[in-house]
Amino acid sequence: MGNLTQNAVNVNGPQITVEQVTPEMARAWLGANVGNRPASSAHVAKLERAIRDGKWKMTGDPIRFSTGGSLLDGQHRLTAILQSGETVPCVVMRGLDESIFDVLDSGKSRQKSDVLFVQLGLPVETCKMLATATTWIIDYEKEQYGFPGKAEKSEVLDFVKRNPLAIAAAEYAQALPRQAPVPRSVAAMFYYYASQNSQAKAERFLERFMVGAVDGATDNLLYLRNRCAAATLDRRPIHRSQILRALIRIWNAEMRGKPIKHSQNAMRTDDAFPTFI
Structure with a gap:
């Protein structure tokens, strides 16, 4: 799933890693974006500009995947990475329960x-x-x-x-x-x-x-x-x-x-x- 620069795994719960996310990885992960909210083009554009201008900063807010591999959170960041053509570091969390989806709030809060x-x-x-x-x-x-x-x-x-x-x-x-x-x-x-x-x-x-x-x-x-x-x-x-x-x-x-x-x-x-x- 990509090159790991850091790995912090909890065997009793979700797995958390820091990964260099490439545009190719972003494209593949967006393919697991099942049932997510509609993407905001304005928010994607803002993130893409930050990446292109070298102002991207990795925060502790992860890209999240369910236990079944569905993308729960992170479509705006991944779309921006894909469109920018750049590779950036991101925190990635896997193994989350599907039921947490409707309470997730990320860089662009869910309405x-x-x-x-x-x-x-x-x-x-x-x-x-x-x-x-x-x-x-x-x-x-x-x-x-x-x-x-x-x-x-x-x-x-x-x-x-x-x-x-x-x-x-x-x-x-x-x-x-x-x-x-x-x-x-x-x-x-x-x-x-x-x-x-x-x-x-x-x-x-x-x-x-x-x-x-x-x-x-x-x-x-x-x-x-x-x-x-x-x-x-x-x-x-x-x-x-x-x-x-x-x-x-x-x-x-x-x-x-x-x-x-x-x-x-x-x-x-x-x-x-x-x-x-």
Whole structure:
């Protein structure tokens, strides 16, 4: 597996070596890159420049392989080595359990969407939408109505595995226009809950708000759309917590058959955060 300049082997666990990694070795090892996150071309380019400029420094962060030989971590470094055509020293660790994959963080930290991509095999853009929307859903479940978005990667993955409707919500939101009054991930979070009441009504509701197909000039969602658009133009976008508060309040009123009479009341913040009915 290459020329060893140092060898530190633990017979009861992973094997750690320092190796001069050639472009040929990098190419072969990348062939074992099964189920890894999508590579970032920008990060690879940064590493490649460092190698070409003689600024590469070996750190203690290893290139990692599983007990079965799969590459768990290091694809950006290996791609940079391959593209640079240079040989550089790297720490290499072999014999790791496959299960550690989703908690590995290297030179470019894994994002929640990276873990979803690897574990679920969904398209990259779907995973990005799903990761963000699920984070808001978890906040809502925890009654963290400021929506701080601090859910851990493992928490997001576990939630999606237990609640596949989150995937359907992300896929639905992806089909909405990009030029919408709020990020589509907010719509995905809303759809996750509202569609459990009525899928058709949830889709019509979001068509009115996200697309602009409103029910006349007095539609509460038209008022909310206009407020969001004006705030964005002023470079003072409305926080997702306030948007979701208004959306849920309007939805609940319509589900009760008693739409809000004065649209500005949807934006009130002087009472408890509403929950879906």
